[in-house]
Structure formats: C-alpha cells, structure tokens
Amino acid sequence: MKLAGLKSVENAHDESIWAAAWIPATNERPALLLTGSLDETLRLWRPDELVRVGAPLKGHSLGVVAVAAHPSGAVAASSSMDSFIRVFEVDSNASIATLESPPSEIWSMRFDPKGTILAVAAGGSGSIKLWDTSTWELVATLAVPQPEGARPDKTGSGKFILSVAWSPDGKRLACGSMDGTIAVFDVARAKFLHHLEGHNMPVRSMVFSPVDPRVLFTACDDTNIHMYDAEGKNMAGAMSGHTSWVLSVDASPDGAAIATGSSDRTVKLWDISMRSAVQTMANHSDAVWGVTFRPPGGTGVRVGRLASVSDDKSISLYDYS
Template sequence: MKVAWVRSLESCHSECVWSCTWASALLLTGSLDETVKLWDPEDLSLVRTNTGHCLGVVSVAAHPSGKIAASASIDSFIRVFDVQSNNTIATLEAPPSQLWQLQFDPRGSLLAVAGGSSGSVQLWDTAEWKLVSTLSIPTLQPSKPNNHFVLSVAWSPTGTQLACGSMDGSISVFDVQRAKFLHHLQGHTMPVRSLVYSPLDPTLVVSASDDECINMYDAHGKTLFSSMSGHSSWVLSVDISPDGAAIVSGSSDRTVKLWDPKMRAPIQTMTNHTDQVWGVKFQPTGTGTGTLLASVSDDKSISLYNYS
C-alpha cells in the first residue's frame, strides 16, 4: 500500500480549513472563513461555494447518496443543503458550544452531531429534520462532575453502534436502536479529536488524540489492542481506507501519515502542508486503479493523493 501526491491547491479558502469529506465525485471543504466549498478533484477547480454561516465551519458531512450535505459551525447552526443546486434544505439550531463533528449513518436516515458541552450526541431524523434522540454520556466517576465535552462521532458500518470521543480522552459507545450507553473505551489521556470505524469490520474503532497516539479498539470487547505513535504533536484527524488495509492521520506536526495497522507503524509521511492538518479523508469508493485521499490544513490548502 502507498500514497502518491497528485496535486495541491494553495489559498483554497481565505481562512484555516478544518474539515473535508466526499460527496460522490466532489470534494467538500469547510473553513473558518464561514463557507463550504465544493471542488472537482480532477483539477481542484471550484465548482460552487455554499454560504450562510456567520462564523467558522468546524465540520462537513455528506449523505450516503452524495446528494445532500451538512455543515456545522461555531455559530450554533447546522445547514443542510443540496449538493447540486446549493439550495438550503434545512437549518438546525443548537445551544452555544454544542455543535462539533457530524456524520450521517450508513442508511442516511439519521444525522449524528457531537454535542460539545452538552456531554451527549444528538440524532436528527433526515426525513423531517427533527431531533429524535439525545444519547447522554454517563460520568466515569460519579463523585465528580461530568466533563465529557464531546468532540468527535463515528457510526459503525452496520449503523447499529455509535462512538463518540470526548475532551477527557474517553470514547463512549452506544447501541443506537435501544438508545443505550454500552461502555467506555479508555486509553487516551487527552482529547479525542477524530474517530472512525473500519468499513469492513464493525468491531474495529480507530481514534486520534492530542496525546500524539492513534489507538485501535475492539468496540464490542471493550479492548484496546494497539496504540501507535509516530507524530510529534496532536493527532487531529484519522480515516481508514475503503479496503480496510491502511490508516491515514493528520497532525499538528504538519504531516499526513499512512499507517499499516498490521505492522502498527507508519509507512509513509507526507509533508505537503506548512501548518497543522485538521482533516484527512479517503474517497469512499475508488475509481480505476486507485482511491483518492484528501487532506486540509490551517495553511488554507488542499492536497490530493492517490492511494493504491
């Protein structure tokens, strides 16, 4: 497995770029300049710009159909829009400091939102755009106040489980159908910025943390079976390749690393960015002989790579 740099685009936004995702063949990026931009990966030409937020965009997510997308902002609003027409479909409001990462479930029927200071994950029905459930995290130590500021969220490939990462380093796992908290996954000592389930193994969760480690867990058995280190600063983003064979990470050390989970070590380091890397994302399904990988950074740039 390897990645090969394809192209980069400098100054793709006027401020730091904190999030990226794929909607079918388009790359979506969210920035502190309050916009979501849609790009053609063939030449990184700008297709359209989605506006409407009045503060920075912290997360973007695409519906499994690729037809709609959602963005979360520091302005406490989620904007849902049509990818092709750019028309607004819904605007969802939350209290201050309660909108962080968001992700659609594999069927596209629910949108999960990491609830920040609420210590919970909110589930929104995508048919009527109504809040249908709030999954609250119980405290690890009953004698102490709940300090689960929720930063990250991830669905299992079956859509039956949901994991979220918190500021205190814990990961919480829920049974979504029963709206029931199952257990905590422990091992990190600092905020968990990013989470992802393996697309091929519904038990495998990979996490990225400010403690400079990437952890791999058995989410069903509650077991930490590997902790990988190699970055020299916070690990801000993580993803797993569509074939399940590789892990990619972005860090405050300005690098993107490709990891072999079997070797439990980095096998490639990309140094295209000049500032911390907030987002890394594989294209869900590859075309031709390779799959595209995107990375975005505080340096306001996008980089694209071929994974094979």
C-alpha cells in the same frame, strides 16, 4: 501500500480549512470534495483536478468547523461556530433544514450508513444528538455518562463531546470527549454500552473500520492513535509517530490502512496489519485538520484518493494504492 502526491491548491480558502468530506458520486456526476473554512464558506472541488466547482457556498455567520455528506451524494451538512447546522442540496446549495444545537459549536457529525440519521457530537451538552433525515426532527439525545471512578468535574460544565463515528453496519455509535473518554452506544435501543479507556486528552477524530464493525480507530491530542475492539472493550493496538496532536483520522475503503493528520504539519499513512506508519507526507506548512479517503463508486474511478486540509489554507490530493 503508498501515497503519491497528485496536486496541492494553495489559498484554496481565505482562511484556515478545518473540515473536509467526500460527497459520493451520483448518476449525474463524480464524487466531489467538500471543504469548510474559518472564512465562513464551503467549497466544492472536482475529485482529480482539485478545480473548484461553482461559487463558494455561504450560509454561516462564523467559521465552518465540520462537514458531513449523505450517502446518496445529494445532500450535505455543515456546522459552524455559530452553533447552527445547515443541511443543503449539494448541486444547488438550496437549504433543506437549519438545526440548532446549543450551547456550543459542533466539531463532528456523521450520517449513518443508510442515511436515515444524522449524529451530532453536541459539544458542551455532553451528548450525541440524533436527527431524523426524513423530517429533520430531533429523535434522540444520548447522554454520555462519566466513567466509573472518574473524578468529579469541578467546572460544572460536564463532558464536551468532540467526535462521533458510526459502525459500518449502523448498529453502534461511538463518541470521543475532551477528557479522553470514549463512549459506545447501541443505537437501536438508544442505550449506553461501555467506555473505552486509554486516552486522557481530547479525542478529536474517530472512525470505524469499513470492513469490521468491531474495530474503532481514535485520534488524540496525546499524539497517539488507538485501535479498539469496540465490542469487547479492549484496546487492540496503539500507534505512535506524530510529534504533536493528532487532529484527524480516516480509514481506507479496503480497510488495510488509515491516514492521520496532525498539528505537527504531517499526514501519515499507517499499515493496520503492521500497526505502524509506512509513509509521512509533508505537503502542508501548518496543522492538518482533516484527512479523508474518497469512497468507492462512480464511473471511471480506478484508483484511490486521499485529501488533506490545513490551517495553511491549502488542500492536498494524493493517490492511494
């Protein structure tokens, strides 16, 4: 497996780019890359040329810190430091819903595999909030408990939830916290199952393997990437190689690799079977806040793609093979 640099766009936004997601292809168009920036805008990009599609998408009053794409490819969501989530039609930018999730900004959100629920890492509320995508009503709030034996939180603020991920079968939901805690929930029963241990610093990003609903990958400020058996509560492996915070992680559609972005300014490709980095890309000159593999599907799609976004305002596109 390897990455080959295809194209980079400098000054893709006016300020740092902290969020990116691929919007799946529809019958009318190919997959698109969606990026969100501290310049308060979203932008859409063609999948192979990184040519911008249309004008910048507006609607937030502060910087955009997270984006998510509905599996249908027709709808996307963005969240901002203004504590609002904007749900909109991808091709028209028409607003569908505005969701409020105080008391703090939303750093991660994900649609479930069927597109029926939007899960939101609800920051300072210490919970995951679940929104029904047919009505855009809040249907559940999953409180994240303190691990057994944990020291009391002297700040009184409780947990701060940074990241969230769905298992590929939609049965499990995991979240990562500022204190390094990882919690796993049974979604159908809205029940907390267990904690996963091993990190003690912010877990900023996580993703389940697309081919194994038990396997969860986590990216942490401790510079490590952990691989967990989310059902058996065991850490199946730890991978190290970054020299600073690991800000983002995503799994390749074939399940054979993960990519990570770090504040050490690099993107790394990791072979899961070897539990090691097989390639380091140094396209960016500042922290890499997002890495995202293009989902399979769409006409004329023959090869894999990985995109990365950075504090340096640039987007890089790679061929994954």
